[in-house]
Amino acid sequence: MLVKLTDTPENIEATTKTTDDTIDTPKSSTNELESAARDLESAAKDLESANKMQLESLNRLELNISKVDWRARRIKAEMQKKQRQEESGRVVKRVQERDRVPPMGTLTHLSEEKQKRILEEAKERVASGDRTNHGLPIDTARLSAARVVLESQRASSSLGEKERSSHHKL
Structure with a gap:
């Protein structure tokens, strides 16, 4: 360092102070970096604990979802x-109703006109409140067809009982 004649001792001290400040700067930046590293580590720990809590919460939710x-x-x-x-009960009821009241066209040999007339007369009686059978002539063909159906049902049920009893003996 060349000293000029114009330099005073005060100027020389000022120059040395600035060089001392520049030497102190790496120490302070190292301290700042270390504190920033500590802050980052604590933030990482906080994030890790938050992740653990979220994972536990997610596991509980999955368990609740599986239970539900x-x-x-x-x-x-x-x-x-x-x-x-209920449906099987309904089917049984439908079958029973169908067996109780046989359809007119399949069991009787009445003409379509006569069937329509009987149906209309029955509708009129129901509408008027008359529930008796006085207004209709006795239909022997229909009665005989009903008897045939009943006899066939009795025969099939008695056969079924005989078969069941023979199976029980085996």
Whole structure:
């Protein structure tokens, strides 16, 4: 360092202070970097704990969803079971009604005109409130057809009982 004649001792001290400040700067920046690293580490730990909490929460939700799903499947199965029982009961009722009142066209040999007339007269009687059978002539063909059906049902049911009893003996 060349000293000029114009330099005073005060100027020389000022120059040395600035060089000392520049030497202190790496130390302070190292301290700042270390504190920033500590801050980052604590933030990473916070994120890790938050992730663990979210994972636990997600596991609980999945467990609850599986429980609800299982309950829903069980309730659905019970409802389907009840519905099948009701439907089977309805089918039995329909069959019984069909067996009780045979259709006119299949069991009798009445003409279509006569069937229509009987049906219209029955509708008129029902509309007027008359529930008796006084207004209709006795239809022997229909009665005999009904007897044939009843006898065939009795015969088939008695055969069924005989078969069942023979199976029980085996």
